Amino acid sequence: MNKHIVLKLSLVWGFSLLEKSVDLASKSASLSYRYFVLYSHSGGGQFVHCYVMFTGGKSVIRAVAANAGCYLWPNPARAYPYDVKRLKALALN
Numbered sequence: 001m002n003k004h005i006v007l008k009l010s011l012v013w014g015f016s017l018l019e020k021s022v023d024l025a026s027k028s029a030s031l032s033y034r035y036f037v038l039y040s041h042s043g044g045g046q047f048v049h050c051y052v053m054f055t056g057g058k059s060v061i062r063a064v065a066a067n068a069g070c071y072l073w074p075n076p077a078r079a080y081p082y083d084v085k086r087l088k089a090l091a092l093n
Contacts, residue, residue: 014047015050015051015054015055018038018051019059022036022059034059035059035060035061036059036060036061037060037061037062037063038051038052038057038060038062038063038064039062039063039064039066040064040065040066041066041067042066042067042068042069043068043069045064045065045066045067045068045069046065046068046069046070046071048063048064048065048068049063049065049068049071049072050072051063052065053072053074
């Protein structure tokens, strides 16, 4: 078994759905927004934090993760879900 955790975000998590939802809402309202502001509290704050860490937040102008239950730190010495040790791939494809 592979010792590395491989995350297929588009299949496992809702990160890819966020940009698709914003795009759909923008098109439905006949708007041309390509970027958005992302703010959330508590569990939603964890989502915002991980979304930006894993995807780079290309479409996000500003992100606020308020009072998340835990945060992912870029520390290669500690294991996921608190740090990035053993994360081999963070891909949206």
